[in-house]
Amino acid sequence: MRKTAVIVALSLIWLSGCRRGPARTNEVVAASVGKAPLNPGDSAWEQAPEYLARLLPQDLVDPRLMKPSTPEVLVRSLTNGTDIAFRLQWVDPVANDAPGAGTFVDGCAVQVPKKIEPSAPDPQMGQAGKPVEVAFWRADWQASVNGRGDTIRDLYPNASIDHYPFEAKSLEAGSAAAKEMAMRYAPAWAMGNRRVGPRETPVEDMVAEGPGTLAPAASTTSRGQGVRTKDGWRVVIVRKLPEGLAPKVRTQVAFAVWEGSAQEAGARKMRTGWIPLAVREAK
C-alpha cells in the first residue's frame, strides 16, 4: 500500500513537471522587458504569460466565413513602456505565402481601440466615431521581406513571358522612362496601393471605423516578423503602446487569423472579440 502511494505521488510530481512554460492568464498581460523583441524565438518571450485566444468565424457581416478553420491562437505580449509586442502562434501545417488567382495567403492581425475609454468600440472593426487601429501581418509580405522576388516566375517558375513593353530594348533598363512605362500597366502601384511587391516590412498599420472602412494609417510604424514552426506560424507584431496604457489601466485587444488554404481574406477570417489587455508592472 505504501509502495503504491509512493508511485502515485511520484507520478503526480512527474506530471506536474511536464507542463513547462508560463502560466496561462485570462487576459492578455504584457510583461515588462527592456526591449520589445521582434524575433519570435527571442528568450525574452519566456517571461511573458500566455493567453489562449479562442477564435470564432466572422459570421456577422456578409461575406461571412461559414466554415470555421483555425480554432485558436496562443498569444504572449511584452512591453518596454514605449512599444508593445505581441507574439501570435497557431497551428497551420501548410504555409500559404504565394498570392495568385484563387489563391490566398496566411495572415494575422492585432486590433486595439484608438482611444482608451470606458465604452469600447465595436470589436468588429470599430464603429463610426470610435476607430480602431489594426496591425496586419501577411505571409506573402514576409516572403518578400525574406527575399522572394516579385516576378511572375517567382510565383510560377515555368511561366513563359514573351515581352513586357517596359523592357523593350529602346528603353534603358531602370530608366525613368522604363519605370513610367511599367507604372502604366500597374495602376494600383501608380495609385500608391502596393498590396504585394517588394516590401521592407511584413506588417501594415491601418485604421477602421466599422466593417468595410479599413484604410491604411498615415504611416506604418509597426514592425513584424513571422517564422514557420514545425506545425504552423509564430508571428511577432510590435506596435506602439496604446496611449495611456499603463499598469492598473486596461484596454482591449482583438486578434484575427486568416487561413490561406481556406480561401480566407478580408471579412472571411477567424477572429476574437475584445480581450482585456493589461500591462504588468515592472519588478
Added chain:
Amino acid sequence: MARVHNWQIGREMSYWYPESRPQKQFAAVFDINKCIGCQTCTLACKTTWTSGKGQEYMLWNNVESKPYGCYPLAWDLKLLEMLNGGKWNGKAYEGQTIFESAPAGERVSGWRPDDHDYAYPNVGEDDCTGQVDKGASLSLPHMHWFFYLARICNHCTYPACLASCPRGSIYKRPEDGIVLVDQGRCRGYQECVRGCPYKKVFYNPLTGTSEKCIACFPKIEQGLQPQCFVNCIGKIRLAGWISKPDRARAENPIDYLVHIKKVALPLFPQFGLEPNVYYIPPVHVPPPFLRQMFGPGVDEAIQTYKNAPNDPDLSGLLCLFGSTEMVVPRWRRQGETVFGTDDKGTELVKIPMKEPVYVRAGYDKLYQIARTNCP
C-alpha cells in the same frame, strides 16, 4: 437587399443596393454572325491595357468558341448549374438570379476560378458540336455548329462585382455607367472575381489588386469607341448608349437594335445583372442553345436579322458597325446612305449602303502592269 427593376428579365428582383441608373449607360452591340474569331480585338486590348507584370493571363477581351470554348474553364456551365438552368415563362424569368439564390453569408451566388482554370485558354476552341460526315450538306440551323463569342465586361446595370465588394472599392460611373475597380482602394480580396458570373474581373498577383475592362474610358470621354471595337476587322461591334425600354429613341443606334428591332440580346439575362453588351445571335445555331444563352427573344431576333435585306433601316444601320472610330449617338438613313451624327445632328460619318464597284481592265497599259480585281 433592395428591390430593383430589371427589364431584361421582365420583373423586379433583389439587389444589394437600391436602383441607381447612370445619366448615360455605355452599351454595345456585337453581331456574332460577322465574327471570324481572329482575336484582333483580344490583342488590341492586351497591348493597350494588360501587358504588365501579373497581367499575363488576363484577357479583358476574349473570343471563345461556343459551345465548348470558355475562359476561364466552364465559367458559363458552372453558373447555369448553380441556377439549375433557370426557368422562363414567356419574357418573364421565373427562376432565381444570382442575387436571389445567394446562400447564407454570401452577397451573390458565385464561384472563384483558380489559376488552373485560366491555364488552358484553347480548350474547346474551334471545336464544333460533332463530326461532319462526308457527303453532309448544311442547312439552317446547322446539324453541327460552333460560333465565336466575343466577350468584354458587360458594364452591368446591376454589377455583381460591385455588389460583392465588402469595401465598396468598385463603382459605376454616374456619367457613363462604366464599372471600374478603384485601384487605390482595392485590397485584393477577390470577392469580385468570385461574384462576377461572366468572370471578367481578374486578380493581379503582382500588384495584389483585381483589375477589369475599363471600356477604354479615356477614349469614351473623348467620344471615341474602345480599342477592341475599332480594331475589329470583321466590323462586328458598335458602341453607344442605351436607354431604358420606355425611353427608347429610334435615332439612337443601340436603342434601335435592342429595344425597337429587338435584334440584339443580352448575354445570360437570367443571371440578373442587366448586362449592357448585346449580341445579334448567330443564325446557324439551334435556337434551344441560344435561348439558354440569350433568353427568350432569340427566335424573334433571328427572324428579324434574316429579314434585314428587306429592311433598309436595319440593314442600313448594320453598315455603321466599324465605320468610324467615333461613338455615334444618333443615326438616320436617307435613301441608300446612312449618316451617323452627334447629339446635335452634326455629321460624324456617312456610309453608302452599297459600296460602288469599279471594274478595272485586267492589264493597265499606262503602267504596263496586270491588275487583279477583288469582288
